Amino acid sequence: MTKLAPVLSAHWDEKDSFTLEGYKRHGGYTASAKALAMDPDAVIQLVKDSGLRGRGGAGFPTGMKWGFIPQGDNKDHYLVVNADESEPGTCKDTPLLMANPHVLIEGCIIACHAIRAKHAFIYIRGEVTHVVRRVNQAIEDAYAAGILGNGIDVVLHIGAGAYICGEETALLDSLEGFRGQPRLRPPFPAIAGLYARPTVVNNVESIASVPAIVKNGAEWYQSMGTEKSKGTTLYSLSGHVVNPGQFEAPLGITLREILDLAGGVRPGHTLKFWTPGGSSTPLFTDAHLDVPLDYEGVAAAGSMLGTKALQIFDETTCVVRAVLRWTEFYKHESCGKCTPCREGTWWLVQILRDLEAGKGTEADLAKLLDLCDNIMGRSFCALGDGATSPITSSIKYFRDEYIAHLTQGGCPFDPVASTLFAGAGA
């Protein structure tokens, strides 16, 4: 049995965990003081040695990303923190920033020192007013205490409702004051990022993991997790479970273990399908309960660890309805720059609406897969690729359910049965 290992979440249960005082009570800002006294290259090496990989979805080694920033180039360098948490199912950075914004600021200081940047930007989504307050206040307090402003500045940038801005190059365009549309790579942000200057873009959880690594050492971090997926991470469990919530555990824990901790699927029901890392990661079923939830384990089973957003759906849920809703989301959020994604997601929605209403034909399933094939890998960014994941995986595991919509001339499920208040006599 894997034991939970709260590091990021260790002090969230203290009422003032979000204040400077609360953060300092547990050694806050001692790691940045230690790092600032180190050679920047040594800090990069430490993060490389720790094995920390990006927590925003792709799992790229954080230290290696930092190492790509050219040194001695006499250019401004920038750190940009991606706090635009919007992937359906993903809900880890938002509670982290509400409970402890200072750990991110301390991580920014360390990362800026390592990559020789004077400026960090935190790009936070705009639909979380109170989290914006908490981060803004933390930055103000850090300036007032002299923690910021001595060579390193942190600026909070607030988004305005666009999923695509979670894509790193769209985020940079948005931060420069344009419509948030992805850029063609190369050049990568490490060479030409914000204002065409060398830029590191990291997820909130990645940067927030750095202070503990500096404080406790690479070996300590290496001691947790699996062979290639080191450390602890936040798993976010939601949906048809008895107790949803955040579970910080070493990488490699399984859904079976997390479900045990959460009291299981809601009483009287069984697991039908789930996402390992948000809606852009191919669906899993009850056959995948023992897949180790690390980067390699989930990939070997045909999906992606993504953001570790474990959305659980029981047998009352219509998979076609679920997939249609996600597809409508991708269509709405497609920025319109690349034709395969802009037009493809539109057609996916049309066909899925017909199928859910029982108006399609079996040939539509082949058409859906053909469309997915024509979207996958054909756009600047991965939004379109993500849109295909729920469709191809659901047809793979639940083809019969699609067919049932056609033979019955409509959806065979009662939407009331899947609601949280269904049992309460609704």
Next chain:
Amino acid sequence: MAYTDEDLQVMDSIIKRYPRPRSAIMPLLHYVQSKAGYVTNEGIEVIAKVLQLEAAEVTAVSTFYTQYKPTPVGEYHVGVCTNTLCAVMGGDAIFASLKDHLGIGNDEVTADGKVSLEHIECNAACDYAPVVMANWEFYDNQTVESAKDLVDSMRAGNPKPPTRGPNKLVTWKEASAVLAGLNDGLAHEGVQAGEPTLLGLKLSKEGK
């Protein structure tokens, strides 16, 4: 409404946050919404002037992002998450009942100007599903009845406080100022975390 010298000073302070002025477009659009309630033509013109851009360039940015409203919204703008997980768990039922209860559709405002309604996408609180937002503050674990009570309290002029947010729900304009990066001094109010956020930590302390 006219933008006063004081307003222009605030806008200047927003621009000064950035190495390059154009980066300030987004907070300035939030600021315009804090003044006018939505993105007015006058607001576009003012931003264009202070950033030395064409109004068309500012409009192009404004229309890309769904939080910038081209028409007025209510004093309390209510968003019901109808992305898959919330929808399945009750978001669809909540959204349908609020439309019926308020007599308005998606992106519409009640005649008294108090409440507007929008179906929204995932708001990063899935462990609190079904989720309703008001002026982008969290109302967790909603039901059809609790959501109706919430909008009723808004229309009565005494809105229920957010689940994880300040002690009192601020207005749309006040929230827009926060999103422009202006500090309203309410960061210390409200819980640091809700129960689901703390579940893993609690179990860990029990030896799990």
